[in-house]
Amino acid sequence: MTTLLHWVSMGGYAPYVWSAYGLVGLFLVLQLLALRSFKQRSLRQLSRWFDR
Amino acid sequence: MWKFLYQLASPKNFYRFTQRVQPWVAALALFGLGLGLTWGLVFAPADFQQGEAYRIMYVHVPCAFLSLALYAWMGFLAVLLLVWRIKIAGILLNVVAEFGACMAFLALATGSIWGKPMWGAWWVWDARLTSELILLLLYLAVLITGQLAKQRAEGDRLTAILALVGLVDLPVIHYSVYWWNTLHQGASLRLFAKPTIHSSMLYPLLLSLLGLISFCAWGILYKAGYEVLLRERRQTWVKELCEEKPA
Amino acid sequence: MKGLWQVFGHFFKRELLLQCRQLRYLLNSVLFFFIFLSIFPLSLPYDRALLPILAPGLTWVAILLSFLISADRLLLQDYEQGVMEQWLLSGDSLGLVLCAKVMAHWFLTLLPILLCCPLIALLFGLQGREMGLLAASLLCGTPGLLFLCTLAAAFGLSLKQKPAFMALIVLPLTLPLLIFGAGLVTLGMQGLAYTGYLALLSALSLVCIALIPWALSGVIRISHAA
Numbered sequence A: 001m002t003t004l005l006h007w008v009s010m011g012g013y014a015p016y017v018w019s020a021y022g023l024v025g026l027f028l029v030l031q032l033l034a035l036r037s038f039k040q041r042s043l044r045q046l047s048r049w050f051d052r
Numbered sequence B: 001m002w003k004f005l006y007q008l009a010s011p012k013n014f015y016r017f018t019q020r021v022q023p024w025v026a027a028l029a030l031f032g033l034g035l036g037l038t039w040g041l042v043f044a045p046a047d048f049q050q051g052e053a054y055r056i057m058y059v060h061v062p063c064a065f066l067s068l069a070l071y072a073w074m075g076f077l078a079v080l081l082l083v084w085r086i087k088i089a090g091i092l093l094n095v096v097a098e099f100g101a102c103m104a105f106l107a108l109a110t111g112s113i114w115g116k117p118m119w120g121a122w123w124v125w126d127a128r129l130t131s132e133l134i135l136l137l138l139y140l141a142v143l144i145t146g147q148l149a150k151q152r153a154e155g156d157r158l159t160a161i162l163a164l165v166g167l168v169d170l171p172v173i174h175y176s177v178y179w180w181n182t183l184h185q186g187a188s189l190r191l192f193a194k195p196t197i198h199s200s201m202l203y204p205l206l207l208s209l210l211g212l213i214s215f216c217a218w219g220i221l222y223k224a225g226y227e228v229l230l231r232e233r234r235q236t237w238v239k240e241l242c243e244e245k246p247a
Numbered sequence C: 001m002k003g004l005w006q007v008f009g010h011f012f013k014r015e016l017l018l019q020c021r022q023l024r025y026l027l028n029s030v031l032f033f034f035i036f037l038s039i040f041p042l043s044l045p046y047d048r049a050l051l052p053i054l055a056p057g058l059t060w061v062a063i064l065l066s067f068l069i070s071a072d073r074l075l076l077q078d079y080e081q082g083v084m085e086q087w088l089l090s091g092d093s094l095g096l097v098l099c100a101k102v103m104a105h106w107f108l109t110l111l112p113i114l115l116c117c118p119l120i121a122l123l124f125g126l127q128g129r130e131m132g133l134l135a136a137s138l139l140c141g142t143p144g145l146l147f148l149c150t151l152a153a154a155f156g157l158s159l160k161q162k163p164a165f166m167a168l169i170v171l172p173l174t175l176p177l178l179i180f181g182a183g184l185v186t187l188g189m190q191g192l193a194y195t196g197y198l199a200l201l202s203a204l205s206l207v208c209i210a211l212i213p214w215a216l217s218g219v220i221r222i223s224h225a226a
Helices: A002-012 A014-052 B001-006 B011-043 B052-085 B087-118 B127-148 B152-185 B199-231 B236-244 C004-020 C023-043 C052-078 C083-090 C094-124 C130-156 C164-190 C195-225
Strands: none
Touching: A002 A014, A002 B052, A014 B011, A014 B052, A014 B087, A014 B199, A014 B236, A014 C023, B001 B011, B001 B236, B011 B052, B011 B087, B011 B199, B052 B087, B052 B127, B052 B152, B052 B199, B087 B127, B087 B152, B087 B199, B127 B152, B127 C164, B152 C052, B152 C130, B152 C164, B199 B236, C004 C023, C023 C052, C023 C094, C052 C083, C052 C130, C052 C164, C083 C094, C083 C195, C094 C130, C094 C195, C130 C164, C130 C195, C164 C195
């Protein structure tokens, strides 16, 4: 239990380490969402172009 | 192998290539990031000097490395576009610039977060940090120039010239800031002592580096594939592809 | 077929003539440079020891800003009146033409700026020797600065709007010139050796004079091909 607590608190550096990893994790998630919305937009544009 | 690369220059072959390669690269990214980051966060031993805070290294170093590597790749693509007029290089240039800008921003942010507990300051005018900031500005300049041009093809070539000028200037900027720094501040700060890193810390670092490189490669191929479809929509192969794909 | 020096000389003279007929623009940029510098001693705390330390850096930033503002009109008039298309069609080396143009501008702006140096020395409390160093740094560094600002203006030529991104492009590229130019004067003020910085500054300027015209001509060709 103490080791788990020690790990979560990162020896006192918890805010720094977790915010850094959180930032990168946020970037990964946002990037995936952005890529998906880009795909949907492109497919919509292409179908509009071909339906003309 | 050269034949394979020549074939990639055709938009149709390039699109097929991206679709084929994507699953493998995505798998590599999951493996690398998942294994590397868990190993680095949980199992790697704590550092003697920095304690647990050094674990930020496992995200900071891949981001910093990628920001530089992607810029070098952009320079290469710029040469391909300007000298050999390969259109695919122009399309890739903008996509790579987006990812590179994100990497540079993350490298600065994570480095700053790492710096606060280590040196007590969010920011110092170290040569490396300043060069990274300049790199971010150059990426932003490249992105904005690409957006504002009237036609995409013209925008690609302007972006290529800007990327090349920036590439040539980058070493000059780095060394001039380094000299400015050492002259005015005396001893220069050391970010982390790299040469001797224990293997128990090295392997997770290499794994997460591989993972992030694969993630960026996957994202670039994904986006570039759709970008190719959009730009080449007047071609018959795109029409056939879209008609068989449920939109 | 005209020789290279003849082409250069022709366009150099043309540019001098054109600008001398429109001196108000030149006056505008020099006035901006001077006024921008003059308001600094007023907005900073009154400290006679502080001002000379800040003077080199502030002078260089002021020069950069005034070049950014005036670089736009370097190319805009010729672009809008179709003269650039004639250059593209003429078969003369576009890089050479542009080099002559920017060099002519540099000669014209240099004299007023050097005349401002004694005034700057007065405002900021610089000694005679330091003022000489400031003038030398401006002399050796401004060609490179003007060429880079012209490059930024060329990117903006055919774009839909011309937002502040011009400054964004130019700042990273001009950073070495700024560092060496201001650092040169600071070193001289502290009594350290400055000739190395002066040599590097001149080298950077020469590289800009030699290579930027080719990037410029590439950008202009792209703007016209659209």
